[in-house]
Amino acid sequence: MTLTAVDPTRTSVDGADPLRDARTQLADAVALLGHSRGIYDMLATARRELTVSVPLRRDDGTVELLVGHRVQHNMSRGPTKGGLRYSPDVTLDEVRALAMWMSWKCALVDIPYGGAKGGVCFDPRSYSRGEIQRVTRRYTSEIMPILGPTTDIPAPDIGTDDQVMAWMMDTYSVNRGHTALGVVTGKPLTLGGSLGRASATSAGVVHVALAAMDHIGLRQKRATAAIQGFGKVGRDAAVLLERAGVRVVAVSDQYAAVRNEDGLNIEALVRHVDSTGQVGGFDGGDTCLDRDDLLYDAVDLLVPAAVEGVLNAGNAHRVQARLVVEGANGPTTPDADEILENAGCLVVPDILANAGGVIVSYFEWVQANQAYWWSEKEVEARLRDRMQAAWERVIETARQRDVSMRRAATAIAVDAVASAHLARGLYP
Numbered sequence: 001m002t003l004t005a006v007d008p009t010r011t012s013v014d015g016a017d018p019l020r021d022a023r024t025q026l027a028d029a030v031a032l033l034g035h036s037r038g039i040y041d042m043l044a045t046a047r048r049e050l051t052v053s054v055p056l057r058r059d060d061g062t063v064e065l066l067v068g069h070r071v072q073h074n075m076s077r078g079p080t081k082g083g084l085r086y087s088p089d090v091t092l093d094e095v096r097a098l099a100m101w102m103s104w105k106c107a108l109v110d111i112p113y114g115g116a117k118g119g120v121c122f123d124p125r126s127y128s129r130g131e132i133q134r135v136t137r138r139y140t141s142e143i144m145p146i147l148g149p150t151t152d153i154p155a156p157d158i159g160t161d162d163q164v165m166a167w168m169m170d171t172y173s174v175n176r177g178h179t180a181l182g183v184v185t186g187k188p189l190t191l192g193g194s195l196g197r198a199s200a201t202s203a204g205v206v207h208v209a210l211a212a213m214d215h216i217g218l219r220q221k222r223a224t225a226a227i228q229g230f231g232k233v234g235r236d237a238a239v240l241l242e243r244a245g246v247r248v249v250a251v252s253d254q255y256a257a258v259r260n261e262d263g264l265n266i267e268a269l270v271r272h273v274d275s276t277g278q279v280g281g282f283d284g285g286d287t288c289l290d291r292d293d294l295l296y297d298a299v300d301l302l303v304p305a306a307v308e309g310v311l312n313a314g315n316a317h318r319v320q321a322r323l324v325v326e327g328a329n330g331p332t333t334p335d336a337d338e339i340l341e342n343a344g345c346l347v348v349p350d351i352l353a354n355a356g357g358v359i360v361s362y363f364e365w366v367q368a369n370q371a372y373w374w375s376e377k378e379v380e381a382r383l384r385d386r387m388q389a390a391w392e393r394v395i396e397t398a399r400q401r402d403v404s405m406r407r408a409a410t411a412i413a414v415d416a417v418a419s420a421h422l423a424r425g426l427y428p
Contacts, residue, residue, distance in 0.1 A: 016309030018097035024334045026100070028407060029414040039418050043103075046096055047114075048072040052142035054120055056135050059128050066135060068120040070143045072152055073099035076420040079150050080116035081106060081185075081358060083157030084164070086132070090119035094308070101329050102358070104413035105351040109390045111362040114417075116152050118143070124159045136164050140171040147172060149182035149369070155361050156186040158231070158307075162198075166191050181368040185361035194364035196379035197357075201327070202236030203380070204356020207387040209237075209301060209325045210244060212348050215395065216323060224263075224299040226250040226321070229306035230279055233327040233354065235270065237303055242266045246301065250294045253278055254306070257294040258285030296320060304331035311336040319345060326350035332406075341404050349406040351413060352394055359386050 023044050030040045054066040069092050072080040082102040085095075095117045102115025120139055124132050146152055156165055165184040169191060173179045181192035189195070196203075213220055223246045227234045230253045238248050247263040255278045258264065265284045272282045279285075295302065295310065296318040304310050305327030311319065316336035324340065325348045326332060332340070332347060340347055360383055367373045374382075398408035 016312075017093070018308045018330050019093040019100075021309070021330060021333050022097040022100045025406070025410050026414060028334075029410040032401070032403070032407065032411050033415050033418070035414075035418055039421075042421065043074065043100075043414065043417065046071045046073045046099060047075055048146060049092075049096070050143055050146055051092065052139065054135055054139050054142065056131060056138070058131060066120055066122050068118065068139045068142065069095045070116065070118040070146060070152070071095045071099040072114065072116045072146065074103045074114040074417055074421075076417055076424060077107060077114055078112035079114070079148075080152045081113035081361065082116035082118065082154065084154045084160050084168070085117070085119040085157040086122060086124045086135075086159030086164075087119065088121060088123040089307070090121040095119050097308070098329055101351055103417055104410055105355050105358055107413040107416040108351050108394070108409055109355045109359055109386050110416075111359060113153075113358070113362065116154075117157075118154055119157075132164070133167055136167040137171045140168045141175065144172060144175060147183065149180055149365070153182065153361075153365060154184050155357070156232070162186055162188045162193060182365050185364040187364070192364070192368045192373075194360055194367055194373070194379060195376035196383065197360045197364055199236040199240075200360035200379075200383060201233050201354050201357030202240060203383060204359065204387050205233065205237045205303065205305070205325055205327045205353050206240040206244065207356070207384060208348050208353050208391050209241065209303070209323070211388070211391050212323055212325060212346060213301070216346055218300055218322065221245040223247065223301055224249050225301040225303065226252075226294050226297045226299045227303045227305055227327075228252050228294055228310065228331075229304070229328065230269075230273060231305070234303065234305035235273075237305060237327055238264075238266045239270070241301075249299060250289065250297050251279055252289070252291050252294045252306075253280075255291065256280035257289035257291050258282045259289055259294075259297070260284060260286050301325065303327045307331070309333055311340070313339070316340055317343070319343070321345060324348065326353045329354065337404065337406055347404065347406060349409050352390055352405070352409050355390065356383055356387060359383055 050070045054068045098117035099115045106113040165187045172183045187193040250259040298320045301323045302321035308330030311332040313335035316339035394409045
């Protein structure tokens with residue numbers, strides 16, 4: 001028997017420090033709002049954290065020990081909500097930061113959740129489907145004491161999908177003795193999933209991207225865009241931007257980037273990625289770029305839709321885009337925010353831009369609780385209305401306070417969570 005240990009104490013990957021960035025943003029919002037140090041301390045620290053061992057029997061009979069986390073940042077406004085990530089880069093501090101950002105995201109779009117996040121440190125691409133199922137079921141059973149439809153509701157994230165959510169739901173339901181459709185969202189339609197959920201985050205990104213273009217006087221039909229990441233968010237964002245008339249000239253994934261000044265054929269690129277697993281080698285791209293060079297392309301719109309910390313103090317000065325719409329969580333550090341703002345680049349923050357996923361997750365949870373499902377047209381209309389209302393609120397707050405969109409969005413969200421906490425009071 002072979003036993004491989006994973007160090008759960010790692011706090012950063014490639015120099016990124018998402019928890020520091022999240023707390024810096026929180027401190028700025030607390031100061032802007034005039035809240036006390038006690039409010040900052042409470043919101044800077046997760047309400048509940050659970051780190052678990054996840055032993056896995058591999059297909060060859062060996063045993064490998066993985067480490068998983070689940071962090072529930074705040075529950076003042078309702079049960080916690082947040083994705084489950086399978087990645088070799090998962091760290092506890094990353095999960096803490098992502099859970100905090102989820103709290104702000106839920107509050108900003110006014111849905112009754114607090115933020116949570118989960119992760120298991122492994123690369124699912126190197127494991128069989130059966131092994132991934134065993135990881136999922138063991139992880140679910142280990143975090144079950146803090147899981148539940150009225151307690152904490154996971155959803156798909158990097159490295160996970162609707163099948164992983166189905167396994168989580170089944171594991172929880174079997175152990176509880178009844179089917180609990182509302183324990184996760186992002187499930188298959190046959191198990192209570194919602195129409196429109198798969199592309200909801202991307203749709204939200206595009207809704208606010210088009211609104212931001214109008215705001216800065218950029219015509220959609222003449223605009224160019226580059227998208228970093230061609231996964232759950234970036235792929236459908238590229239499709240929807242192309243449909244809106246935006247010329248998507250560059251796309252990257254974790255391996256490479258492709259570019260075509262006349263605009264990539266996104267439908268053909270999707271077929272290429274489906275058959276090869278990567279954007280590299282696409283015949284419709286005139287130029288193959290280094291993966292990270294796409295961030296500095298001379299385009300109107302940049303959508304970082306991969307991981308956190310890709311725009312930082314070391315490279316933000318190279319960004320040429322007029323508009324950055326954050327499809328990923330935490331892709332821009334506070335230092336980079338300042339550099340981009342001084343350069344006249346409008347940054348639409350993650351807690352607004354990619355909130356479409358959690359909005360439709362909320363719709364799925366509501367439908368499961370009611371055992372009544374909506375049409376795709378209804379879901380899309382409700383999503384559009386929520387995103388538009390949040391956009392208008394952030395723009396107006398930014399104007400009134402004369403601050404960036406990120407500072408405005410974070411202040412709105414932090415104030416909502418702090419107000420809920422103060423209204424409830426301390427116990428005992």
